[in-house]
Amino acid sequence: MNQEIIRIGHGSGGRLSRELIHQVFLKHFSNPVLNQLGDAAWLDPQNLPLAFTTDSYVIDPVFFPGGDIGQLAVSGTVNDLCVAGAQPVWMSAGFIIEEGFLISDLEEIAISMARESVRAGISIVAGDTKVVKRGQCDKIFINTSGIGILPKSRLHLKEGGDVHPGDKIIVTGTLGNHSIAVLSAREGLHLEENITSDAMPLNSLTEKILEIPDEIRFMRDITRGGLATILVETCENKSFGIQIHENKIPVNRSVRSVCELYGFDPVYLANEGKIMLVVRQGSEEQVLSRIKTHEYGKDAAIIGEITDTNPGKAVIISSIGGRRMIDMLSGEMLPRIC
């Protein structure tokens, strides 16, 4: 279907819609639940608690170093489920496409989604396609909603984090790679070190971590708003504080250079394949070495701890000992990063 383009009729619900569904989506996403093509898909949760999440993806450009909007959409949804402790099982995919978009590009995106969903063990079981006229959206937007099931051994994760002073804070890898990869593609930057997006389904990593579930207070994926936003949300209005050691935060050299050039702080950059964990004091080395054996966790580091001082505040300690309070991102540094 090279050079064939999306036409308004592909969103009509009629003949062209059906052709597109068969020629692109069913071709790559085929599974028994989806293939029924009913108004709704049927699932069997086997009496386990479910996790449910949704995200829309509006990233620009659609194809970027290390991934594309399809890979990102599957990863993002899988990661929202697995950091909650759930095993991702089913997902939906809703496409809003600009008239004139290349069907070959759509198929490349569908192939990425199929590959990542197989990698993560999640089935795409429901979908929708809308087409709008040229200029009414920018190329393609994708919404994915996901459902995961929570194994009985992890029921305590459902209650949220029971955090104590002394607990340690771990990040599973370098911060900012996704944001800087997208920025470099958008702005045509030439970096000395090749930076690619970290967009990746992380459920194999969280499964490894959750083999010792009782050591884990909670996990969050570090997306829009960056590490800073999660740190603020973790301690805001709580009886404990957080301190982070700036020189322990893993950041690639190229990412750091671009941050200096643009005035970005890596703690505010969005990631699509990085997790922040709070772990029980004393178990941090055990959890860290577990994470480091996984290919997506080799740059993991213990970066700070929960404190009984500065309740409600997250503080960052610089390499020369300066202390500054971390606030949430106000405004937006990089629109359409996911």
Place this chain on the structure above:
Amino acid sequence: MNQEIIRIGHGSGGRLSRELIHQVFLKHFSNPVLNQLGDAAWLDPQNLPLAFTTDSYVIDPVFFPGGDIGQLAVSGTVNDLCVAGAQPVWMSAGFIIEEGFLISDLEEIAISMARESVRAGISIVAGDTKVVKRGQCDKIFINTSGIGILPKSRLHLKEGGDVHPGDKIIVTGTLGNHSIAVLSAREGLHLEENITSDAMPLNSLTEKILEIPDEIRFMRDITRGGLATILVETCENKSFGIQIHENKIPVNRSVRSVCELYGFDPVYLANEGKIMLVVRQGSEEQVLSRIKTHEYGKDAAIIGEITDTNPGKAVIISSIGGRRMIDMLSGEMLPRIC
């Protein structure tokens, strides 16, 4: 928040995002599951089979006679679940908003969603907001995904329709009202009879119908592609055919006039509050009178039947006895109708 507008920072994941979530979405959607604001929402399906569906809404204009995009999004998702026989329980809402959109308009949309979700008994438990620059989307797009549970008495509906020649075809009301209401708003038409959208959650109607579940072969909501598309899908590659009596199809006079003016056929028009049912032969009058007692079913009619002639084909018989085959919509008559 009158005249406040959406800014790029409202999609940042940081401070402004959080303010928007609290000031608009939590204010109107508040429920114990959503209020946790985790990466994923926790659900308890109580060991019942689940139905799962997704749809994106790109309707233009956002506010139209009889509804708005928010009412439409909740109705559409509820209806996809309830025609499958499921009771809608949980849904997500993903917003893609153009920079500069009025926050007062967003709030009006949120209020509609809250009202319709209460009416339908479904909780909005997960959400996402993205903001794109001016010109990168047209005002606002909403994706909703929904989850429903299937009561044990209706397990046979999960298998799809076991249809037999002689079974009757019912529609629950007049066709085309939604499409013509949106068209009239878009084009500034002045109609002799005021036509409003039929967008409405129909689960109270399907619950009434499903009090006698064994009489119902299956149900479909008549959305994009219209009645024609559903009829074709019902009999395509099957050993039975369908015949429909044109003069029995309920259509408002104004809708009919606009159709004549624009060259539309009402069987291709999208509806957002109408269902097609196939019912067991002999039970059609009982089902029809049940539907007619409901406020959303007062114009219901038996419009045709399953035949053992013309296998695989849907045929429409005109008021003067002419027969023509129904095909799916090819191309698109009315873009952005939902």
